[in-house]
Amino acid sequence: MSSASIAAAAPVPETAEIESRKRRDVLDGARRVFFDKGFDGASMDEIARAGGVSKATIYVYFDSKEDLFEALVQVDRRQSAELMFEFEGDDPDVARQLRRIGVSFMTMMVRPDHIKMVRMVMGVAEKFPRIGQTFFETGPCLGGRRIAELLARQAGHGRLEIDDYEAAAFQFLNLCQGNITKGLLFGSEHKPTTAQIEKTVDSAVKVFMAAYGAKAAQ
Known part of the structure; x- marks a missing residue:
């Protein structure tokens, strides 16, 4: 077989895969x-x-630094929400399921990279409100909707009594945070311990179950 034939037979990555990999890079x-320099301190050359x-490759995919930061926010928040709110089956013990979700949620919320991201978004949201809206929609709102779906299923089994599932979902997430995230x-340089997170979440579950x-069953 000629070298030309071998070259022709060799597998060639699909263009879409190459483009996707470049965008990921x-x-x-x-x-x-961004995490090292912040939004204002970051330059396209450094990126x-x-x-x-x-x-030039960056500008193939993104029109500006703002567009690039918005895309990063969207990807990171969606991945975090999907990982945090993966539900295993339909646990009949609602309190246990909520505790598991709450601890997972708060473990992510106190991570230094998450705190940095929130601060950056808050810093640019006044000048670029679309970025703030993207963070809100792909992070807190997506997570709240996923929990609302869980609450609706549990209510369908008669384990909860809730009129507004999304409102109840956000109430639960807010209760889990207590004063820790703020x-x-x-x-504050005091990162909460696992025991402190669990204590706050346990209190949130107790209040939530008392209300809903x-x-x-009580």
Whole structure:
């Protein structure tokens, strides 16, 4: 077989796969630079170097630094929400299921990279409100909707009594946070221990079940 035939027979990656990989490289580079320098301090040149791509390649996928940051927010928040709110089966013990979700949620919420992301988004949201809206829709709102679906299923089994599932879902998430997240956002260097997170979540579950637990089951 000639060398030309061998070359022709060799597998060639699909263009879509190459494009997807390049876009991922850009986002990976952007994540490192944004987290290190912040939004204002990050430059497209630095992002290109960090991602191992050319500056021209970045502009193939993103029109501006704002567009790139918005895409990064969207990807990171969606992945976090999907990981945090994966539900295993239909556990008849609602309190146990909510506790598992609450601890997973709060473990993510106190991570330094999450706190950095929230601060960056809050810092740019006034100038670029679309970025703030993207964070809100793909993070808190997506997570709240997923929990609302769970609450609706549990109510369908007669284990909860809820009129507004989404409102109840956000109430639960807010209860889980207590004052922990605010402290970190405003500069507290005291990262809560696992025991402190669990204590706050246990209190949130107790309050939630007192409000929404099926009366016949109480």
